[in-house]
Amino acid sequence: MGDAKKPRDQPDDKTEKEEVGEEVLDEKLDTDMNYRHKYLWRRVLIHVLLHISWFIGIYTAIFHAKVATNLWMLFLGFWIAEGVSLGAHRGFCHKSFKMSAPLKIFLLILQTMSGQNSIFSWVRDHKLHHKYSDTDADPHNATRGFFFSHIGWLLVLRHPLVLEKQRQVDMSDVTSDKLFMFQYRYFLQIYFVLGVLFPVSVPMYFWNETLWSSFFVAYFVPYVTNLHIIWTINSFAHLWGSKTYDKRIKPKQSLFAWIVTAGEGGHNYHHTFPWDCRLSEYGRMGGLSSTLLEFFNYVGLAYDLKTASPSVIYGHMKRHGDATGQKRCIEAERRREREDLMEKWLTTLDC
């Protein structure tokens, strides 16, 4: 271990973190910038092949595939992204809302189709990410830079601290769930059927698409595109943007990530209030997944949606937000003063 350690950018105030429901960290970890990860060349080769296949898929989509196959690709892309965003992330990991059994099964199927590991592995990694953000115990530690946090972390042997902490993290919520553990045990088999066979068979069966077009367009394009969309949050949203809600942590409010993910770029907000199901303070205006969640709530498939109240959000922002946050607090205060004045004036008129 070398000396070049970057200090962890994390809040210390236990009471306040308890107040907003965030996990309280008992230990301080860093990033050892002298540590060199060992590349796993088989993984590198797989990712190179995946990306070549993505390019072939895009070319095939433009020049060879039927319109229906392209629409199927977009349809699949959207839903498997929701399997990760609403299912694995907001639902299964953060438990920011409760869901009925049909919705749980639906999201679990979509998450399996995304090919982003089992719920067990996804949730374990994400718990580590929140608990030890941007330190050596974070699987995609953004302190190591863009490449590592975006894709590099999947090409190397995990840091010893990640391996140590992943053995210790409490996974009882997942291990006690029979469905999750069934998916964990038979992940490869289920993934092959739902994530590969199903998307490829539909265009061939229903509109006589070729095997080549079905395979490259309906499988590789949505799969690899979604990987990059999710990775954008780990990289861009941890590196560039404002710290509107809490300047003591590394995650940012990233407009780029917001656009790419259709609403998941409010990452400073998410790391400040990880239990808020909206991932921003804007509700349905905040993004596609939030709108979909509101719909599921409306039809009774999702319930007990957790959200942070404006007073909690603004209180935290006033105490810890950066210049962007302070500006918003001042504007909110002025707005309140104007509303108070207007109310007083209207009361006087009534008299």
Ligand SMILES: [Zn+2]
């Ligand atoms: Zn993050």
Ligand SMILES: [Zn+2]
């Ligand atoms: Zn999260």
